[in-house]
Amino acid sequence: MGRWTQYDEDSYRLPEGMKRVGYDSDTGRYYYRDRDGSLWEGPEGAQYGELRRVQGAPAVAVTDDHTHDEDEEAEIGVPSSRADGYRPLPVDMDGTVQARHTSRTDSAYRVILPFFLIIAAVLLLVFRLVHASTPAAEPLQCPGMNEAYTVVRGDTCWGLSQARGCTVQDILDINQGLKCEALQPGEAICLPPVHAV
Secondary structure, eight states: OOOOOGGGSHHHHSOTTOEEEEEETTTTEEEEEOTTSOEEEOOTTOSSSOOEEOTTOOOOOOOSOHHHHHHHHHHHTOOOOOTTSOOOOSSOTTSOOOOOOOOOTTHHHHHHHHHHHHHHHHHHHHHHHHHHHSOOOOOOOOSTTOEEEEOOTTOOHHHHHHHHTSOHHHHHHHSTTOOGGGOOTTOEEEEOOOOOO
């Protein structure tokens, strides 16, 4: 940790008569008040730097009587100065006095979004590896002159028997345990050779 020096003080770094009066966390700017009461703003994200006069901000008469300032602030509902010496600005940039407490509820999601994206990518990779490593089904070996057939959507035992010129019982005899009402697309079954109808 660095050593404290007088160069870190506002009295050394700011122009004569300039005093830091606030910080706007939404814009990341420090605000300063001059002897004549005019409002100045610092560069975004920096504690010190080139100051710019705030256009349209009402000038406030600067007095050394802090009790008078605190009375005015109490009238408009601004809390008294904090223990660290910072005081809120007496007015917003547009000249109105209001509390600007905005919270971004989506900021937590922005922080955690990359984590979820990484998890999703890993899960997709695992799914692809598992899916690619499953062995392909061996082709169905049908006895005799029977032919292997892959069921497609809309196939029924009766429709297949009519197309082959056989009976439903012939199909059931070749495929032991086949349930005609439970045919699934992609299922391999054996069918007798085509007979002329």
